[in-house]
Amino acid sequence: DGGITQSPKYLFRKEGQNVTLSCEQNLNHDAMYWYRQDPGQGLRLIYYSQIVNDFQKGDIAEGYSVSREKKESFPLTVTSAQKNPTAFYLCASSIVGGMNTEAFFGQGTRLTVV
Amino acid sequence: AQSVTQLDSHVSVSEGTPVLLRCNYSSSYSPSLFWYVQHPNKGLQLLLKYTSAATLVKGINGFEAEFKKSETSFHLTKPSAHMSDAAEYFCVVSDLGGFQKLVFGTGTRLLVSP
Numbered sequence: 001d002g003g004i005t006q007s008p009k010y011l012f013r014k015e016g017q018n019v020t021l022s023c024e025q026n027l028n029h030d031a032m033y034w035y036r037q038d039p040g041q042g043l044r045l046i047y048y049s050q051i052v053n054d055f056q057k058g059d060i061a062e063g064y065s066v067s068r069e070k071k072e073s074f075p076l077t078v079t080s081a082q083k084n085p086t087a088f089y090l091c092a093s094s095i096v097g098g099m100n101t102e103a104f105f106g107q108g109t110r111l112t113v114v
Numbered sequence: 115a116q117s118v119t120q121l122d123s124h125v126s127v128s129e130g131t132p133v134l135l136r137c138n139y140s141s142s143y144s145p146s147l148f149w150y151v152q153h154p155n156k157g158l159q160l161l162l163k164y165t166s167a168a169t170l171v172k173g174i175n176g177f178e179a180e181f182k183k184s185e186t187s188f189h190l191t192k193p194s195a196h197m198s199d200a201a202e203y204f205c206v207v208s209d210l211g212g213f214q215k216l217v218f219g220t221g222t223r224l225l226v227s228p
């Protein structure tokens with residue numbers, strides 16, 4: 001089955017630690033995205049990538065980093081510089097097209113700082 | 115910049131009664147609009163999308179939405195609510211630019227009582 005796989009489902013981070021969230025897709029999509037979801041705030045874009053080895057900052061990139069070494073993979077690292085990382089993180093992918101293309105989402109990773 | 119406003123943070127209905135979730139958008143162009151549904155601790159699933167082909171759009175699970183340019187609205191409706199419809203619903207507008215970037219509303223939580 002084609003889709004997007006995020007892992008782990010739950011992740012706990014200690015203060016000062018970097019953690020990496022995995023996102024893999026087998027939809028052959030060129031574009032991939034990371035969103036952060038907080039209660040009552042909808043989804044906010046962290047980073048996006050339209051092609052391998054290229055990515056752009058979204059609206060809330062501070063304290064996060066990404067890489068895009070393979071078309072299928074777009075891992076997100078939450079660094080110690082991110083002061084409030086507790087949130088639900090969603091990865092998505094889409095074709096690179098016009099306005100009509102929808103995004104497909106993974107099941108999310110819930111990150112908690114302990 | 116495009117934006118979307120979901121007018122209700124919570125909507126409560128009884129099973130078997132109609133559902134109305136309201137969404138207004140702001141756009142300088144003819145937008146693409148989407149409704150996504152999210153069940154607790156899950157990713158987002160596309161319900162339906164408007165892409166200028168028809169103003170009344172039918173989606174999955176009996177949902178539909180009508181695009182009204184004069185009112186800049188894209189309200190989501192369902193004739194008869196089911197318990198399984200209880201979830202959070204996001205109205206989304208497609209931003210113009212060199213890539214597909216989605217702008218999310220803050221979400222409406224639908225509560226369905228027996």
